[in-house]
Amino acid sequence: MMDPRAERDLQAVKEYLEASMTPDPERAARFVAPGFICRFTGNRQFDTATGPTSFNAARYKWVKKRIERYDVVPGKQETTVYSLGFLFGEWPDGTAFDHNRYIDRFVVRDGLILETDVWNDSAEWILDPSVGRR
Numbered sequence: 777m778m779d780p781r782a783e784r785d786l787q788a789v790k791e792y793l794e795a796s797m798t799p800d801p802e803r804a805a806r807f808v809a810p811g812f813i814c815r816f817t818g819n820r821q822f823d824t825a826t827g828p829t830s831f832n833a834a835r836y837k838w839v840k841k842r843i844e845r846y847d848v849v850p851g852k853q854e855t856t857v858y859s860l861g862f863l864f865g866e867w868p869d870g871t872a873f874d875h876n877r878y879i880d881r882f883v884v885r886d887g888l889i890l891e892t893d894v895w896n897d898s899a900e901w902i903l904d905p906s907v908g909r910r
Contacts, residue, residue: 778848785855785884786848792889793859797840801826809888816894839865857882863896873908876901
């Protein structure tokens, strides 16, 4: 059984990701703390929930996450939550993609996300589209 604090923090991450994929950045913003920071692959940094949504709108025609699992690491004051799975969607030219690996790391306190780090294969696939078609 998971500690209630860690369970609440995990639920905040799930709600944030659901809102982000809709995309509904206003709803996603309800789950972020003041001072929130999101670091995307390449060290692009955003300080609002709308930043990642805007970045994704320029990179993809549309994109969703197929979440395979969450790993939850309770701490003394904060919970670290990892979301792991695959991205699928379409590139701006309409070409479909799937099985694009991702890992998101969230640091959460009191049900609010303090920071997140985002890693995925998209940059590599953009550099060499044949990689994503194997």
